[in-house]
Amino acid sequence: MSVLSALARLEAVDAGRARPLATVRHCHLADAPLLMVPLRLAGEAAAPLAVLLGTDRADPALLVVPQPRNRDLRFAFAAELAKVVLEHVEASRGAAEPLGPGRDGEERVRYTGAPQILVPNGGGAAFLRLLGRSTRFRRTEGPHAVEAAVPALGRWLTWFAERRDRPGSSLLLALTDALRLHWATGQSALEDANLAALLGWIDPPAGLDGPAAAARAEDPLRCPPAGPATDPTFDNEVLAPAIAAWDASGGDPRAEARLRAALESQLVPTWDAAWHAVDLLRALPPGASVADRWERDRDAFTLFHAGFAEGVPQARRDSAVAAARRLHRLERAQEEYDARRAFDDPLVMAEYRLTGQAFAGTVAESDPTRLDESGKRPKLRPRVRIATPDPVRLEPGATVCSADRPALKGRIVESGAGDVLVELTGGLGRKLVPEPGAVPAEGDRVCFTSVVPGSFGPARFPESADTPWTHGGPPAEYVPTDSDAAEEWS
Amino acid sequence: MTENTADTAPDLDRLRAGAPPRNHDARTIAALTANPGCARRGVLDAAGVDKDAVARHLGFGTPFGQSQFALARGNAFEAQVKADGCAELLTLLRDRLGLAVAEVFYDDLAVEDGESREARHARTRRLLARALDSAEGTLFDHPMLRLDIAGHPAYLEPDVIAFQLGGRFHVVEIKSFAVVDGQAEPEQVAAAARQAAVYVLALRRLVAELGHDPARVAHEIFLVCPEDFSNRPSATPVDVRPQLAVLERQLARLTRVRDILADLPPDLSFALDEGLGDAVRAVGARYAPECVSGCEMAYFCRDEARACGATGVLGRGVRDDLGGVDTVGAALALARGTAEPPAELAETAALLRTAARLRREALGGAA
Numbered sequence A: 001m002s003v004l005s006a007l008a009r010l011e012a013v014d015a016g017r018a019r020p021l022a023t024v025r026h027c028h029l030a031d032a033p034l035l036m037v038p039l040r041l042a043g044e045a046a047a048p049l050a051v052l053l054g055t056d057r058a059d060p061a062l063l064v065v066p067q068p069r070n071r072d073l074r075f076a077f078a079a080e081l082a083k084v085v086l087e088h089v090e091a092s093r094g095a096a097e098p099l100g101p102g103r104d105g106e107e108r109v110r111y112t113g114a115p116q117i118l119v120p121n122g123g124g125a126a127f128l129r130l131l132g133r134s135t136r137f138r139r140t141e142g143p144h145a146v147e148a149a150v151p152a153l154g155r156w157l158t159w160f161a162e163r164r165d166r167p168g169s170s171l172l173l174a175l176t177d178a179l180r181l182h183w184a185t186g187q188s189a190l191e192d193a194n195l196a197a198l199l200g201w202i203d204p205p206a207g208l209d210g211p212a213a214a215a216r217a218e219d220p221l222r223c224p225p226a227g228p229a230t231d232p233t234f235d236n237e238v239l240a241p242a243i244a245a246w247d248a249s250g251g252d253p254r255a256e257a258r259l260r261a262a263l264e265s266q267l268v269p270t271w272d273a274a275w276h277a278v279d280l281l282r283a284l285p286p287g288a289s290v291a292d293r294w295e296r297d298r299d300a301f302t303l304f305h306a307g308f309a310e311g312v313p314q315a316r317r318d319s320a321v322a323a324a325r326r327l328h329r330l331e332r333a334q335e336e337y338d339a340r341r342a343f344d345d346p347l348v349m350a351e352y353r354l355t356g357q358a359f360a361g362t363v364a365e366s367d368p369t370r371l372d373e374s375g376k377r378p379k380l381r382p383r384v385r386i387a388t389p390d391p392v393r394l395e396p397g398a399t400v401c402s403a404d405r406p407a408l409k410g411r412i413v414e415s416g417a418g419d420v421l422v423e424l425t426g427g428l429g430r431k432l433v434p435e436p437g438a439v440p441a442e443g444d445r446v447c448f449t450s451v452v453p454g455s456f457g458p459a460r461f462p463e464s465a466d467t468p469w470t471h472g473g474p475p476a477e478y479v480p481t482d483s484d485a486a487e488e489w490s
Numbered sequence B: 001m002t003e004n005t006a007d008t009a010p011d012l013d014r015l016r017a018g019a020p021p022r023n024h025d026a027r028t029i030a031a032l033t034a035n036p037g038c039a040r041r042g043v044l045d046a047a048g049v050d051k052d053a054v055a056r057h058l059g060f061g062t063p064f065g066q067s068q069f070a071l072a073r074g075n076a077f078e079a080q081v082k083a084d085g086c087a088e089l090l091t092l093l094r095d096r097l098g099l100a101v102a103e104v105f106y107d108d109l110a111v112e113d114g115e116s117r118e119a120r121h122a123r124t125r126r127l128l129a130r131a132l133d134s135a136e137g138t139l140f141d142h143p144m145l146r147l148d149i150a151g152h153p154a155y156l157e158p159d160v161i162a163f164q165l166g167g168r169f170h171v172v173e174i175k176s177f178a179v180v181d182g183q184a185e186p187e188q189v190a191a192a193a194r195q196a197a198v199y200v201l202a203l204r205r206l207v208a209e210l211g212h213d214p215a216r217v218a219h220e221i222f223l224v225c226p227e228d229f230s231n232r233p234s235a236t237p238v239d240v241r242p243q244l245a246v247l248e249r250q251l252a253r254l255t256r257v258r259d260i261l262a263d264l265p266p267d268l269s270f271a272l273d274e275g276l277g278d279a280v281r282a283v284g285a286r287y288a289p290e291c292v293s294g295c296e297m298a299y300f301c302r303d304e305a306r307a308c309g310a311t312g313v314l315g316r317g318v319r320d321d322l323g324g325v326d327t328v329g330a331a332l333a334l335a336r337g338t339a340e341p342p343a344e345l346a347e348t349a350a351l352l353r354t355a356a357r358l359r360r361e362a363l364g365g366a367a
Helices: A003-015 A071-092 A122-135 A149-164 A175-182 A195-202 A210-217 A232-249 A253-282 A290-306 A320-344 A346-355 A482-486 B003-015 B026-032 B039-046 B051-057 B068-096 B117-134 B186-209 B241-254 B257-262 B276-281 B289-293 B298-307 B316-321 B328-336 B343-362
Strands: A034-040 A048-054 A061-064 A096-101 A107-111 A117-119 A172-174 A358-367 A383-387 A399-402 A409-416 A419-426 A445-449 B106-108 B139-141 B145-149 B152-156 B161-165 B168-174 B220-226 B233-239
Touching: A003 A346, A003 B316, A003 B328, A003 B343, A034 A071, A034 A122, A034 A253, A048 A071, A048 A253, A061 A071, A061 A253, A071 A149, A107 A290, A117 A122, A122 A149, A122 A172, A149 A172, A149 A290, A172 A175, A175 A195, A175 A253, A195 A210, A195 A253, A232 A253, A232 B068, A290 A320, A320 A346, A346 A358, A346 A445, A346 B343, A358 A419, A383 A445, B026 B039, B026 B145, B026 B152, B026 B186, B026 B241, B039 B051, B039 B257, B051 B276, B068 B139, B068 B161, B068 B168, B068 B220, B068 B233, B117 B139, B117 B145, B117 B186, B145 B186, B145 B241, B152 B186, B168 B186, B186 B220, B186 B233, B186 B241, B289 B298, B328 B343
Parallel strands: A034 A117, A117 A172, B106 B139, B168 B220
Antiparallel strands: A034 A048, A048 A061, A096 A107, A358 A383, A358 A445, A383 A419, A399 A409, A399 A445, A409 A419, B139 B161, B145 B152, B161 B168, B220 B233
């Protein structure tokens, strides 16, 4: 939360409609994402009840577990779900584009596409993670054997869930999160977790304003919850009798059809709402760095896909070195994401201007050919004085770069009320005279910021086999055990 | 009882308009600590008013129902852990936590036919007094505990086991949410810890009343949950000292209900009649979005807060960001420069005006 987004919320209350928090789209949307609306049986950690899924909004597939407490039915469901997810993975991958040899001389490739999964909310994403955890250790032979697709599904879902931890990744998107990144509503973050209410504020149906549409969305009878939790009243009055009837009938297809119809009635409104959210996001122009981030997603996908056949299920807990590496990667990604998003979008940059970490204004004086001759050799150090109304909080000496051209780097020389003197140090060319147009001229509008991507350098970690004793020593290698396969799933 | 009770009891009875007081349980007491600044909740809870009925009467009934699947799962797990004199629980405490539990005595203090809460509490007292003196007895299931809430004794619906080991009592709380790979949902663990803290506190008060050192009730509780995706129980020790500190502070503050009552109309009552809305509005609320998950009055208060344009409806974060500006209208007036800020809000106003300018610039004047 910041004063800027707080103000956007106030404006939304005033207008009775959501107000923009971004001028461009900051996440990638694939051409054919797989939308999944999962439901879980209440009271259970990860017992699936149903999922409505597909890449075609006109033709969703409904998978149901008629008796969620039956282990065999759950694994049959997991196998069906696996088929859809694995097909989506293969269908989305596209061609392998050559990247030329890497540092070790090996030819590298990157798939032109990557699979994207959309879920309605954060709860849906968390559910997929648990579903992945509960299926990836299953064995395909011996006691408690399951279909080969089941552990494969588990590993893929785990991979999607882990990528979601990475700031800026778009492989698994929760639509409420994606919408909240771009719009501020006149309600609280807690209420924004309801997809239908959030959509009500952003794009209310004809004749309603945001608050009225959101109020309608809070009525579980008109607007069933977007999952994975179901409406308790639905559970008690519809679902429980339907499951009991299916049990009593001994698996009669008519009883199953009634159960499916009941679950579908809960899922279809969310299905429609989710595609509505996709339409709203698609209507925004993509930010300049979105393609780059999607490329990183495609890199990760190519790597995981290539190693899948030989790989083992992801560990329950990271080993010491793996955990340190992961944390470091996430921190770098966060820093990169924050900075690039600000460069892409003046409304995000405004956050930094408000906190004084960035400022924008017009160039009042420019000395493009100034040389610093204090050293042995003269250096090109142009200076620009910028008039700005922003509350600058950058000390002399602070490193800054230009928001329009991040390669243009500089250092704050002095900063007083209403103007800032910047000495330019990089992005000017190699000669003692700057490249034409490199130094902003008098009257130009510029924006400088201390938020710089890539300031967070790579760190070196020991190999896993060299884990120091302080961190438990080298971790034991993973060996699948019978207890993994036998683990109950209730 | 203290003087306090004698003073406020008649007032509180009047507020309920003759209806019997609602029982507190650990959940409602723990919820008291969630929003201690709310006078409305403080008064309604201290008087034991049926908030659910009040909210329904006002047209803001909340769907606080629970799914029968969740109930069935919770009951089945608890029954399993407690079967055969808590056999599974003891195995857990012995094997997983390495506790040297020697001989086991299991006493169930559950309700006997026609027994009043007072009688049950007396039975719990007797049994625990003996256990404290002799350091005998191991597991005490369903103890009926009592805690003073705003000077009123509240009986705690028992849903817990007191476990004695080496002369110290531990609270054992059984919950049916899963612990997967050693991790559970933080909100659920936090809620369980808050509830357990209520039991620890009540047990400590009882131990003190019986003339023993309250520290004989440990601040470390055992949380028993299903492990991974199975029904196999796992036990995790949880230190509830932070929750205890918060609880004690809030309970001490609650006794100020008397001060709140002093400012209210002397004939105020929450009878379910046409005057109810005005009666409820007479006591100030402090609505925050989190109320929705813990208070039956939340939707009424939210409606009221929205109607008067309170910034609190947007969340505590927003309210804090706006540093002291309480209404949406006032904040927007400052942002747009249509109102002169008082001296103490000058800084907030300047920030808001800059924010408004920056948004306008970025959105091309559309804002």
